[in-house]
Amino acid sequence: MKTATVTELKRELKHCSQEELLELCLQLSKFKKENKELLTYKLFEESNEENFIEGIKNEVEELFSLINVKSYHYIKKSVRKILRLIKKYIRYSKKKETEVELLIHFCIQLKEMKPSYNKNISLINIYNRQIITIKKVITTLHEDLQYDYNLELTQLTK
Incomplete structure (x- = not known):
């Protein structure tokens, strides 16, 4: 067919x-x-996009808490799975603000995760790619939103 x-x-x-x-x-x-x-x-x-975003953030936090931290192999697989889920929700929404909010939240969760993502090249690359994506999307937003999101981004990259 x-x-x-x-x-x-x-x-x-x-x-x-x-x-x-x-x-x-x-x-x-x-x-x-x-x-x-x-x-x-x-x-x-x-x-109600705000409730949608909050629901996804809660789901992401729960998924991060369930990650098997015994080896970086399992951590990488879980982080990729979470990122795929976020990207799917971003495709549903098609709103740039939602994309930035969810990706920033993902990066925050990855940064706060124990053991640190800094000890694994693949996780560092995933984190850096998301930061690059966030920067690209922020440039397409309204100036006021750009300022707010850039403040959050600077907090992330410290």
Whole structure:
């Protein structure tokens, strides 16, 4: 089966009735967990971005507390998993402020983690890449937000 392009799908969806669209959405939500998560965000969380961010921050803190710290191998795997989860939520939101908030929180958690990330090259690289990403995204924001986030970033890089 050849997959249709987004343009083709959009054109075809315009011809569907409201009931057909509803049925398609429900089928998509049953098919894959990510579809259900995106639909949940769009329907329930998008209107209150602050609660969405706080929920993710709490989840990230809990995941960091559950990391197996017996070896750096397990720490790296867990940190990458947490970062993948954050990136997925960032894709749902598509808001630059949310991206900066979540990545700064991730870096704070990584920095506070025991044993220190500074003793492992891979973790240092993950941390540094996120700092670079944060700096890039901050430049696209409004001047007032840039100032606030740059203050937080300077605290992180000390």
